[in-house]
Structure formats: structure tokens, C-alpha cells
Amino acid sequence: MKKPAVDYREFRLSRLNEPRFRHVWLLAGWIFYFALYFLTENLIPAERCHVIHCALDDAIPFHEGFAVLYCYWYALLAGSLAWFFFYDIRGFKRLQVYIIITQVVAMTAYILWPSIQNLRPDHFDRDNALTRLMAFIYSFDTPTGVCPSLHVAYSMGIASVWCRTKGVSPVWKAGAVLSAVLISISTAFVKQHSVVDIAAAIPVGLLAEYLVFGPTRLRRWIERSGRE
Numbered sequence: 001m002k003k004p005a006v007d008y009r010e011f012r013l014s015r016l017n018e019p020r021f022r023h024v025w026l027l028a029g030w031i032f033y034f035a036l037y038f039l040t041e042n043l044i045p046a047e048r049c050h051v052i053h054c055a056l057d058d059a060i061p062f063h064e065g066f067a068v069l070y071c072y073w074y075a076l077l078a079g080s081l082a083w084f085f086f087y088d089i090r091g092f093k094r095l096q097v098y099i100i101i102t103q104v105v106a107m108t109a110y111i112l113w114p115s116i117q118n119l120r121p122d123h124f125d126r127d128n129a130l131t132r133l134m135a136f137i138y139s140f141d142t143p144t145g146v147c148p149s150l151h152v153a154y155s156m157g158i159a160s161v162w163c164r165t166k167g168v169s170p171v172w173k174a175g176a177v178l179s180a181v182l183i184s185i186s187t188a189f190v191k192q193h194s195v196v197d198i199a200a201a202i203p204v205g206l207l208a209e210y211l212v213f214g215p216t217r218l219r220r221w222i223e224r225s226g227r228e
Contacts, residue, residue, distance in 0.1 A: 004086045023089055029100040036107045040114075040145045049116035052147045052194045060188050060195070062121045064130035069186035071133070073151055076179055080158050091165050093222045094212055098157035101208040102150060102201075110145040117143050119191040134190055141192070148200035149193045155180035156205035164213070 006020050015021050084092035109115075120138060124131040162168060162176035184201075187193035211218050 002087050005089050006086075008086075023085075023093055023096075026093065026096040026100070029096065029103065033103045033107070036111075037145075040107065040110045041142055044111075044114045044144065046116055046144060049114040049144050052115050052117045052196050053119070054194060054196050056195045057119055057188070062124075062191050063189045064124070064126065064128065064134055066186035066189035067130045067134050067137075069182050070137075070151070070190045070192065072179070073155065073183045073186075076158060076183070077154055080162070084161070088165060090222065091161055094164070095157055095161040097218065097222060098161065098208045098212050099154055101211055102153035102157065102204050105204045105207065106148055106150050106153065109148060113147075115145065115147040115197075117146050117191075117194050117197070119143075119194060121191060137190075137192075143192075146193055147197045148204045149184075149187055149197040150201070151187050151193065152184045152198050152201035153205045153208070155183045156201070157208060160205075160209060160213070 011021055011024070016024060081092065081095060084095055120143060124135070159176040159180035163173045184198055187198060188195055210216070212222065213219060
């Protein structure tokens with residue numbers, strides 16, 4: 001069994017600034033994200049939002065089978081962060097910083113240019129576990145704040161970090177890339193996102209890609225701290 005990179009049994013809040021535990025600070029990004037998510041979901045009225053739609057959206061039918069891939073994203077995200085957190089600190093920093101960058105860009109867009117999509121079906125032609133699952137997701141996840149898609153941007157980051165991690169098999173890396181593609185496609189088939197949202201997420205992911213992996217000070221900080 002792989003040995004954890006850090007012995008978290010020794011972690012205390014008073015040790016957050018020690019070199020071996022500093023990366024834990026990055027988890028605070030989720031606190032700010034969920035706070036902004038709550039505000040944008042509840043304080044921006046739908047009438048202020050710009051409708052996101054393109055002709056291709058109408059050609060893509062709803063299919064509840066893609067709910068499996070759509071929800072798989074949650075497990076992939078949590079599982080990847082957890083694995084890197086315990087076994088590859090530099091990988092954790094790469095992925096979490098990538099996510100924070102996409103969160104900042106997306107939340108800024110949601111606030112300055114609110115978006116909404118009206119693609120969700122009025123009713124489901126079939127009644128099964130997957131349609132009930134999508135009905136549940138629709139009930140708490142409003143169709144606002146959709147462009148760009150964080151489902152897509154996060155998936156890009158997950159695949160990118162796995163592909164750059166040493167010691168990971170080519171099959172696993174290929175699986176990460178395939179997962180990112182299929183998850184992105186699934187957002188359109190479960191009518192959670194327009195194709196426009198998917199396309200808009202690509203430059204956001206590329207920006208994060210450059211900042212995290214390009215010749216930037218941020219990359220130097222990640223690489224340096226990953227060796228602490």
C-alpha cells in the first residue's frame with residue numbers, strides 16, 4: 001500500500017503554517033466558492049440573467065443514461081483531490097490551484113454577466129431511478145450561473161494533472177482524459193448545460209492550464225512547495 005506523503009495524524013490547526021502542512025490552506029478555496037455559489041444562486045433574480053442557447057442544443061435530446069457520467073464527476077473530483085492530498089502534495093497543489101482559478105473566473109462571470117438556460121425538460125418520458133435522480137438534482141441546482149461550465153473546467157484540470165503525474169499508468173491517464181470528455185458531453189445530454197457553456201469553459205481551463213503549468217511564478221511556487 002502506498003505510503004501517505006504527509007503524516008496527517010500530526011496535523012493541528014496551529015501547524016498550518018509549517019511547510020509540510022501549508023497546502024491544507026488551499027482547501028479554504030472551497031469555503032469561498034460555496035459562499036459565492038449560495039449568493040449567486042439566491043440573490044441574482046432570473047430576470048437579470050442572459051439566456052444561454054444555441055441551435056445545437058435543440059438537436060441534443062435529453063437522455064437520463066448520461067446521469068451516470070454526470071454524477072460520476074463528483075466521485076472523480078473528490079477521489080482525485082483526496083488521492084493527491086494524501087499521496088502527492090505537488091499534484092494536490094496543481095489540481096486545487098487549477099480549480100480555484102476556474103472558480104474565480106466562473107464566479108466573476110456569474111456575477112457580472114448572470115446566465116440561465118431553459119433546456120430542462122418539462123417532464124420525463126420515462127420514470128426510473130435515473131430520471132428521479134435528475135429530478136432531484138434539478139430541485140436544488142437551479143439553471144442559473146451556467147456559463148462557463150465548472151463541470152467541464154474541473155474535468156479538464158483533473159485530466160491534466162493526472163496526465164502530468166509520474167508513476168501513473170498510461171491506461172489510467174487515458175481513462176482520465178476519456179472521463180473528462182464524456183463528463184463534458186453528459187452535461188448537454190442531461191440538460192444541465194448548453195453547448196455554449198461547454199465551449200466557454202475551454203478557454204477558462206486553458207487559462208488555468210497556463211497559470212499552473214506555464215512559465216509563471218505560480219508554477220514555480222507550486223513546484224517549489226511540492227518539494228517541501
